[in-house]
Amino acid sequence: MDMSNTHNNTLWFFKHKGFDDKNIHEIFKKCKRLEGVRKENLSENWDYLKKIGIHERKLPSIVTKCPRIMTLDLNEKLIPMVQCLTTLSTKQHEVASAITKFPHILTHSVEEKLCPLLGFFESLGVSGTQLGKLLLHNPRIISYSIDSKLSGVVDFLAGIGLTKEGLIGKIFVKNPSIMGYNVEKRLRPTTEFLLSLGVTKPDLQHVAINFPEVLCRDVDKVLKPNFEYLKTRGFDSQQIATIVARYPPILIKSVKNSLEPRIRFLVEVMGRRIEEAASYPEFFQHGLKKRVERREKILKQKNISCSLSEMLDCNNKKFVSRFDLVEKFV
Template sequence: MASGGGDAKSLTQWLREKGFDEETIGRMTRRCKNLPNLDAGEASGVWDYLLNHVKIEQRKLRYVVTKCPKVLTVSVDGKLIPTVQCLTTLQAKPGEVAQAVVKFPPILFHSVEQKLCPLLAFFQTLDISDKQLAKLLMVNPRLISYSIEGKFSQTVDFFVSLGIEKEGMIGKILTKEPYILGYSVDKRLRPTAEFLKSEVGLQGTDLQRVIMNFPGILSRDVNKTLRPNFMFLKSAGFSKDQIMALVAGYPLVLIKSIKRCLEPRVKFLVEEMGRDKGEAVDYPQFFRHGLRKSLEYRHKILKQMNSTCSLSEMLDCNQKKFAMKFGLIATV
């Protein structure tokens, strides 16, 4: 029954040899009630498989076992091997399965037939390929623990209610932002969408475009992040229509740091560049550019040359193209 040469020693002794101290062993024992009854040889077999076949680094494997000691109780032949093989056949890249286990060790506990197969079938209805599903699971392995009816279907129905097509479009959102599936529709996604509609003023295709381009905005807390940014832009003199245009053109304006990004850029635009705030509305990506490396540098060059241009002409190019455009280097 025991394997890996550990049958002559106690589990506690074996854990000590693997680098676990007494306090950690005690915590692991309290967390996993079956651990004290585990044979050291069986634990050694699991450890060796995860170390040598799944290729989890020893330091990270120690973290996995500390975080989830139940891993040591899983049958290698009956559970670990078929689960790992299934994850690997999803076209996961080398090393990704190991990363997924480190992120979410319980991925090893779920039944291939009862969880992975229905999950594959569900995502196929959203035009998500096996390869894309592999990416989703490798990035956010916790997905395997969610209920299809209780979690995934609700999220899909929510996107459909916003006018986003189930086939193709929703799949693109999920592959772009895998963690969005972990958020509650009622507690996070819907309130955020309502804020974007009612307070920011985004409707129809504008709202859909924002969500398609930056789905992560739906996972942000309205009161902690989005509304403070909205109120700052309002206090800075932008009208509601202008804020709506800014968000539609560059959604990240609602999540950028006010102190480190928005405030210094608005101040520089008005006080140093002498431009109207409306120019940022015409080119919302203005808030994407670095203050010192891009804005200050290029403004200084244009000022020295006594040259004027729009924000997009000034910023919508890399440094080399900027230099060529304004004659700083000879064109080839």
């Protein structure tokens, strides 16, 4: 084989597909093996990716991210992986979408990586349908090591008491991003911080099951600043622990865009004390304009007094019935 001629044909192929000189230099730098790939093989892989539903306009970006996919054997690597991923999909576009998000998924082995990974999740109680959703919506997961990464997260969650069958699998399905975080650098510090606030271990389990995203946030950049802000507004440590236990996302809400406007409205417009929010932490969960402000205006017009929970902890129909209102007011 004339390597020089092959290299020139490869260059011509990528230029013909719309790559500029800078991008061509970048992909050859990332993947030296491209230099020895025949133009016919490049065309086969390119056409196959189009055939499975990837728009041609997206292919240059995909190849730039992972040029190695153009060097893979079509019949031995690409087709088997795509066929396996297709068995996990419930919608036609899901496999193409997963490849677009993380083209490196095609470089992994079905036998050595994908099958063991699926077996790992099945052992955690993740169902077949959930497996497809988990992997195709978060294809980067295939790059995680079972032994050094995923098992560590499982052991950590089991260590805080989540040993009931299927619980950890449900957490992974609910928030797959938790698998991408380092236990010692992120997950353990967040749990230790929550415990330091006075949150109990059962409360911590509630956080992990229902709001795993809280465990994924940085203590110094997010959790502590929110905690300090609540203290400046007059909540004591015990009240904050109670609020966090009942509505953990309060520690990751934007102070400027979420917490501050709600507390200001509570105190300055509604004329209520912050202790009421401490007794009903779900106050921070309700939409400010669509629910809190609207219902406050209606009750004020009717000169009706009630607690925050009576005002907010019901749908519109029950709200109308509870305060004997006319439907059009809500």
